[in-house]
Amino acid sequence: xxxxxxxxxxxxxxxxxxxxxxxxxxxxSAYPITPQTPIIEKLSEFVERGELNAxxxxxxxxxxxxxxxxxxxxxxxxxYTATSAQGLLxxxxxxxxxxxxxxxxxxGVVTRALAPPWSIWTxxxxxxxxxxxxxxxxxxxxxxxxxxxxxxxxxxAENEKILLPVAVTWDAFVVSHxxxxxxxxxxxxxxxxxxxxxxxxHALNVDEPFSLGNITFPSDYMELRRSIDRAMKYAxxxxxxxxxxxxxKIGRKYGGLIEEYFINDADILIIxxxxxxxxxxxxxxxxxxEDLRVGLIRLRSIRPFPSEIxxxxxxxxxxxxxxxxxxxxxxxxxxxxxxxxxFYRYNVETPTIGYIAGLGGREVSVEDIVGMVSExxxxxxxxxxxxEPLWYGVKIGERYx
Amino acid sequence: xxKVLGLPTSELLLKGNASCPGCGAAITLRHVxxxxxxxxxxxxxxxxxxxxxxxxxxxxFNVPVLHIAFAASAAAGAGMSEALIxxxxxxxxxxxxxxxxxxxxxxxxxxxxxxxxxxNMVYICYDNEAYMNTGIQRSGSTPxxxxxxxxxxxxxxxxxxxxxxxxxxxxxxxxxxxxAFPHDIINKIKKAKSIQGFKYLHALSPCPPGWRFDSSLTIxxxxxxxxxxxxxxxxxxxxxxxxxxxxxxxxxxKKRLPVREYLKLQGRFAHLSEKDIxxxxxMVDESWMKIADMLxxxxx
Numbered sequence: 001x002x003x004x005x006x007x008x009x010x011x012x013x014x015x016x017x018x019x020x021x022x023x024x025x026x027x028x029s030a031y032p033i034t035p036q037t038p039i040i041e042k043l044s045e046f047v048e049r050g051e052l053n054a055x056x057x058x059x060x061x062x063x064x065x066x067x068x069x070x071x072x073x074x075x076x077x078x079x080y081t082a083t084s085a086q087g088l089l090x091x092x093x094x095x096x097x098x099x100x101x102x103x104x105x106x107x108g109v110v111t112r113a114l115a116p117p118w119s120i121w122t123x124x125x126x127x128x129x130x131x132x133x134x135x136x137x138x139x140x141x142x143x144x145x146x147x148x149x150x151x152x153x154x155x156x157a158e159n160e161k162i163l164l165p166v167a168v169t170w171d172a173f174v175v176s177h178x179x180x181x182x183x184x185x186x187x188x189x190x191x192x193x194x195x196x197x198x199x200x201x202h203a204l205n206v207d208e209p210f211s212l213g214n215i216t217f218p219s220d221y222m223e224l225r226r227s228i229d230r231a232m233k234y235a236x237x238x239x240x241x242x243x244x245x246x247x248x249k250i251g252r253k254y255g256g257l258i259e260e261y262f263i264n265d266a267d268i269l270i271i272x273x274x275x276x277x278x279x280x281x282x283x284x285x286x287x288x289x290e291d292l293r294v295g296l297i298r299l300r301s302i303r304p305f306p307s308e309i310x311x312x313x314x315x316x317x318x319x320x321x322x323x324x325x326x327x328x329x330x331x332x333x334x335x336x337x338x339x340x341x342x343f344y345r346y347n348v349e350t351p352t353i354g355y356i357a358g359l360g361g362r363e364v365s366v367e368d369i370v371g372m373v374s375e376x377x378x379x380x381x382x383x384x385x386x387x388e389p390l391w392y393g394v395k396i397g398e399r400y401x
Numbered sequence: 402x403x404k405v406l407g408l409p410t411s412e413l414l415l416k417g418n419a420s421c422p423g424c425g426a427a428i429t430l431r432h433v434x435x436x437x438x439x440x441x442x443x444x445x446x447x448x449x450x451x452x453x454x455x456x457x458x459x460x461x462f463n464v465p466v467l468h469i470a471f472a473a474s475a476a477a478g479a480g481m482s483e484a485l486i487x488x489x490x491x492x493x494x495x496x497x498x499x500x501x502x503x504x505x506x507x508x509x510x511x512x513x514x515x516x517x518x519x520x521n522m523v524y525i526c527y528d529n530e531a532y533m534n535t536g537i538q539r540s541g542s543t544p545x546x547x548x549x550x551x552x553x554x555x556x557x558x559x560x561x562x563x564x565x566x567x568x569x570x571x572x573x574x575x576x577x578x579x580x581a582f583p584h585d586i587i588n589k590i591k592k593a594k595s596i597q598g599f600k601y602l603h604a605l606s607p608c609p610p611g612w613r614f615d616s617s618l619t620i621x622x623x624x625x626x627x628x629x630x631x632x633x634x635x636x637x638x639x640x641x642x643x644x645x646x647x648x649x650x651x652x653x654x655k656k657r658l659p660v661r662e663y664l665k666l667q668g669r670f671a672h673l674s675e676k677d678i679x680x681x682x683x684m685v686d687e688s689w690m691k692i693a694d695m696l697x698x699x700x701x
Contacts, residue, residue: 026487029480055483059476060514067473067511068480071444074467077484093470204465206440206493213468216457 010182012175015143016082016108016168017042018182019150021052022190023106025080026197027072029057029065033087034120035172036110040082062091066098066105073103074212076199078154082108084172085126086115092130098165099134099228101212104157104200105165107135108150111274111325112172113360121361122171124274124326128302128334134228136166136235137302141259141277143180146170148252149300151185152242155194159238162231163200171275171325172361185250193249232304239301257306259298262288263313266295268373271310271339272323273299276357276364280323283369294373305338311346320352321376322389323369327356333389351380354389368393408583409435418461420453423616425607425623426527427453428580430498433525433604436590439464441494442481446474446508448500449534450527472507474499475515475524482520494594495522501542502532505561516570516599523593523600525578526563529608537611545684546677548613548669555672567601568637576636576645578604581623585634585646592636605632613668622666630657631685633692642695652693660685 010018016039020028028047030040046052055072059065062083069079083091088109098105113123127137136156140146146168153166170176199205204212216224240256247253261281263269270280277298287294297313299306314320324335331337336354343352353376358364372392379385394400413434420427426449434441443466445451451468455461469477478497485493499508504526512524531549532538539549541561548555567575574596576589586604593600607623609616626632627647634648644652651657660682664670673681 027480027484029483053487055487057479057483057518059479060510060517063472064476064479064511064514067469067476068483070469070473071467071477071480071482072484072487073480074477075442075481075484075488077487079480079484094473097470097473204442204467206442206465209439209460209463209465211454211457211460211462211466211468214454214457214460214466215451220457 006184006186007181008184009179010143011038011177011179012140012143012146012170013038013110013177014042015147015182016150017046018184019147020080021046022185022187023151023154023194024078024196025052025054026077027055027057027069027079028081029059029068029072029079030081031059031062031065031083031087033062033084035112035176036082036084036087036108038177039108062087063094066091066094069105070094070098070101070103073105074101074204076197076203078197079105080107081105082110084110085112088126088130089114095130095135096133102163102200102202103165104154104163106150106153106157107165107167109167109169110172110176111169119360120172122174122275122325123359123361124324125334127167127169128326130167131303131334134164134232135303136164136232138166138168139273139300139302140168140170140175141275141298142175143178143182144252145254146175147182147184148246148250148254151190151194152246155242156235156238158197158200160201162235162238164228164231164235169274174275189249193246236304236306254300257301257309259300260313261296261298263295263297265293267293267318268295268377269314269317269320270294270296270323270369270373271299271320272296273302273335274325276323276325276369279364279366280369282366283373286366286370287373292373299335302335305342307342307346310339311342311348314343314350315348317350319376319380320350321373322352322354323357323364323372324354325358327359336389351385353379353385355392356389357392362393408432408587411435411439413439413441413463415461415463418453419455420449421610421616423609423619424449424453425580425605425619426450426529428619429527429578429586429604429606432583432586433590434464436587437494437496437594440492441496442467444469444474444478444481444495444497446499446503447471447534448503449529450498450500452534471503472511474503474508475511478522478524479515479518479520482522486521497522497524499524499526500534501526501528501530502540505541505563513570516567516572516601519572519598521597521599523602525602525604527604527606529606529611530560531611533608533611546670546673546681548672563603571640572599572601573597573639574600574636576602577632577634578602579623579627579632579634580604580606581620581627582634582646589636589645611669613671614666618666622663625658625663625666628658629660629663629685630689631660631663633688635692641699642692644692652689654686654689
């Protein structure tokens with residue numbers, strides 16, 4: 001077999017494990033949670049078989065998973081963990097710590113609904129509740145992209161002008177447990193793309209002692225916070241350039257902060273993320289056959305938020321439709337709010353309708369997306385644009401009030 | 402290295418640090434760092450030493466320090482220890498320095514996990530027997546009947562047996578420390594340094610503002626804790642207990658000073674009744690009976 005075209009049937013989770021192996025991670029630390037477990041099982045196999053020369057810490061909690069990576073990354077190691085839902089929330093305090101300490105940790109987040117009630121299915125509210133934490137948050141939509149984006153995440157995180165942790169996320173089961181053909185790049189090419197990890201400039205070193213995280217007075221705290229915001233803004237360029245370089249070296253390009261699908265001549269743009277983005281492509285194809293000029297923007301980066309490019313593409317459209325698997329209770333849709341705030345700040349006046357759909361793993365089919373587009377078009381025609389996002393496909397009745 | 406009274410002269414905890422006058426923890430830490438030497442990375446969770454370290458961009462330490470969240474220090478140490486192995490560094494001491502709240506309460510899960518997995522690191526709990534940094538609130542390590550701001554009538558609880566808990570983790574080295582006995586500290590740290598695996602040390606750290614005694618009396622209070630037997634100096638190496646320092650001679654109750662001599666130095670015990678003091682004396686005697694049992698089981 002041609003090594004360049006080493007295709008394996010992999011789930012999204014196994015694709016992540018292969019990416020971690022190819023990235024020559026030095027310390028892995030993880031605690032099991034459904035649906036993340038196959039990632040760490042596969043990584044354990046790689047480590048035990050000697051295929052990946054890494055230290056694997058089987059921690060007693062997610063809080064310790066991230067804390068141990070903070071310890072490992074603080075002395076300059078390349079590090080990885082993965083989690084979901086409750087695990088991510090339990091880890092919460094140190095998730096923020098990792099960003100504040102400017103440590104280039106990479107974490108896979110298999111997005112899963114939060115309890116109660118218990119749900120193991122996909123929903124983006126878990127990772128989006130860390131929207132403001134200083135983590136770069138990237139969304140993949142299939143197993144191949146999980147592999148590619150995980151490798152790219154190390155390059156983005158370790159850029160000396162960024163030095164922020166990166167979360168690569170994908171939908172529970174639909175991506176995490178579904179087998180797809182995945183092309184696995186050669187180790188040699190990844191070694192070239194992703195140089196050996198050098199300790200970051202602020203790695204702790206006994207030959208040059210300094211402290212990381214000392215109490216900081218009001219006279220300096222704001223400057224340190226602003227430096228995170230600036231790194232995040234710089235990351236917009238780097239996410240694009242890393243995607244481009246990956247494309248040149250490995251042959252797959254996604255578009256950086258967003259993936260575009262038929263947007264130039266579109267009157268109507270669907271803005272969505274995750275695996276709904278895959279279904280939305282089919283919906284676009286179908287609607288175009290009906291002579292409706294629909295295009296798609298699949299958000300790949302939520303932090304940094306692609307405000308400039310989004311406003312550029314949306315400003316001359318007749319209608320934008322945001323479809324998201326998340327909600328800010330009493331405050332709208334998490335993604336819708338970011339889109340609308342971008343539009344306001346960048347003087348985009350395109351009418352925009354938000355849909356909350358697919359929470360707790362409810363299927364969002366091609367038909368559903370077609371349905372949302374038709375309904376939104378009807379509302380536009382009738383001049384009945386809602387002020388709040390619409391809950392798509394929810395059952396209504398006394399039982400649910 | 403030149404030596405005065407056998408103690409290393411290097412100072413890795415610098416002068417002018419922000420500890421309170423007479424801080425027992427700072428005295429112990431000074432000796433601990435002397436014994437570890439400069440190839441040491443300290444991991445400090447939220448505790449008094451977060452303040453002693455001084456504000457950004459300065460530091461009171463001549464060794465690198467990772468400040469970390471309250472519950473996270475043992476896990477951070479575990480990760481750092483593994484990262485150093487991955488990087489082929491076997492010459493760096495990974496040392497957690499945590500207070501009693503960060504150890505016996507909020508940090509105990511991470512500590513238990515790290516100890517059970519056996520990472521090569523040293524965990525030191527400096528025990529000032531309450532949440533002193535936040536203003537003298539009771540912790541799981543506060544002794545029975547002691548006054549704190551959250552036990553104004555005296556602590557209704559007991560002092561958690563942290564050594565017993567760590568003993569159950571079958572780690573290769575456990576020891577107790579006390580700032581009145583610096584040679585004992587240095588010897589134990591040097592031993593901990595030489596042993597592979599997870600090492601746990603527990604230091605009594607008299608706290609003048611929290612225990613309500615004059616800052617000139619720290620060493621006296623600390624020494625009295627040992628001489629009355631309420632604090633026992635020992636080490637447990639691979640499960641075998643050995644008394645150290647003055648505690649070696651205190652197995653016989655008659656040789657121990659009454660615990661009253663320790664209690665009366667501290668305002669936090671000023672409200673105790675005669676009955677209270679007798680009860681505390683009984684607890685001290687019981688803890689020595691446990692030591693005697695362990696010494697007996699060493700022989701078997």
